[in-house]
Amino acid sequence: MQVEFWADVICPWCYIGKARFEKALAGFEHRAEITVVHRAFELDPTRTGVESVQDMLAAKFGPRAAEMEESVAQLARDEGLEYRLDREVGNTFDVHRLLHLAGEKGIGHEVLDAVLRANFAQARSLFTPESLTEIATEAGLDAADVKTVLEDPAAYADEVRADEQRARDIGVSGVPFVVVGERLAVSGAQPVELFGRALTQAWEA
Numbered sequence: 001m002q003v004e005f006w007a008d009v010i011c012p013w014c015y016i017g018k019a020r021f022e023k024a025l026a027g028f029e030h031r032a033e034i035t036v037v038h039r040a041f042e043l044d045p046t047r048t049g050v051e052s053v054q055d056m057l058a059a060k061f062g063p064r065a066a067e068m069e070e071s072v073a074q075l076a077r078d079e080g081l082e083y084r085l086d087r088e089v090g091n092t093f094d095v096h097r098l099l100h101l102a103g104e105k106g107i108g109h110e111v112l113d114a115v116l117r118a119n120f121a122q123a124r125s126l127f128t129p130e131s132l133t134e135i136a137t138e139a140g141l142d143a144a145d146v147k148t149v150l151e152d153p154a155a156y157a158d159e160v161r162a163d164e165q166r167a168r169d170i171g172v173s174g175v176p177f178v179v180v181g182e183r184l185a186v187s188g189a190q191p192v193e194l195f196g197r198a199l200t201q202a203w204e205a
Contacts, residue, residue, distance in 0.1 A: 001030070001033060001034055001035070001181045001202065001203060002034075002035045002036075002037060002181065002182070003021075003025075003034055003035070003036045003037065003178060003179070003180050003199075004037050004039050004178065004179040005018070005021065005037070005038050005039065005176065005177075005178050006038075006039040006040075006041040006163070006167050006172055006175050006176065006178075007038065007039075007041060007175050007176050007177075008040075008041050008042055008043045008175055009092050009095050009096070009099075009112070009115050009116060009119060009126065010043065010087075010089050010090075010092055010119060010126070011043055011175055011176070012072050012076065012083075012120070013072075013175070013176060013188065013189040014175050014176045014189070015076060015081065015083075015116055015120050016072075016075055016076050016079055016081065016189040017176035017178075017188065017189030017190070018116070018176065019076075019079040019080070019081055020079060020189060020190065020191065020192045020195060021176075021178060021192075021195045023079075023192045023195075024192045024193070024195035024196040024199060025195075025199065027192075027196060028196065028199045028200070028203075030199075030203055034199070036109070038099065038103075038108060038109075038112055039163040039167065040096035040099065040100070040159075040160045040164060041163070041164060041167055041172070041175045041177070042091070042092055042093060042096070042164065043092075043175070044091075045093065047089070047090060047091045048091060049090065050088050050089070050090035050125070050127045051088065051089060051090075052086070052087070052088060052089075053069065053085065053086075053087045053088065053089055054066070054069075054085070056089050057069055069085060070085070073085060075189075076120070081120065081121070082117075082120065082121035082122075083120055083121070084120060084121065084122065084123040086123045087119060087120065087123045088123075088125050088126070088127060090125075090126065090127035091127070092126065093157075093160060094132065094150060095115060095126050095132065096156075096160045096163075097149055097150075097155060097157060097159075098111065098132065098136055098141070098146060098149055098150070098156075099111060099112055099115070100156040100159045100160060101141065101145060101146070101149050101155075101156055102136070102139070102140075102141055105140075105141065105145075107139065107140045107141070110139050110140055111139040111140065111141060113139070114136070114138060114139035115135060115136075115139075118135045129147075129150050132146075132150070133146045133147065133150065170185075172187075174187065174188075176188065176189055178195070178198070180198045180199060180201075181202035181203065181205070183201075183202045183205050184198045184201055184202045184205075
């Protein structure tokens with residue numbers, strides 16, 4: 001059975017939701033027969049610059065921003081995740097293109113985990129070729145392959161856009177968004193138990 005998981009790599013709820021889903025999957029009787037496919041989704045595809053998370057949230061939410069971010073940080077830590085507050089946000093299209101390269105090389109999950117860890121746990125930038133190459137190669141990609149993709153804006157661009165088009169086609173407006181067995185959809189960073197029930201229901205169906 002296939003599970004499709006739409007997420008953006010700078011989305012804290014995706015970071016938390018992925019951890020919760022993986023806990024549910026680990027406890028699922030038929031987990032060895034589940035294939036998880038990660039799909040690209042950009043929270044802000046029009047973004048051109050890079051700024052701190054604090055500045056972005058302050059502009060969006062005003063005085064409540066710091067309290068809101070600390071609340072999310074605690075939810076992440078409750079899942080056993082490290083969570084830094086001094087992160088950056090920027091356009092993630094290149095990251096998603098590299099994740100498609102990683103998937104083609106058979107290490108998509110490993111590179112995605114490395115990118116999420118670099119961003120949320122280590123506050124490393126995902127938005128310079130140098131930093132992104134370092135993160136990707138540490139996770140197992142070949143530096144020459146990474147350089148080739150980053151220097152060619154068309155490389156894997158169609159694959160990323162196809163993920164995003166499929167999301168639009170099925171009405172995805174936010175992430176994380178999980179489709180289980182082409183039968184059930186789960187929106188948001190739901191509790192482990194809900195993800196577990198979705199896996200069971202889709203399998204039984």
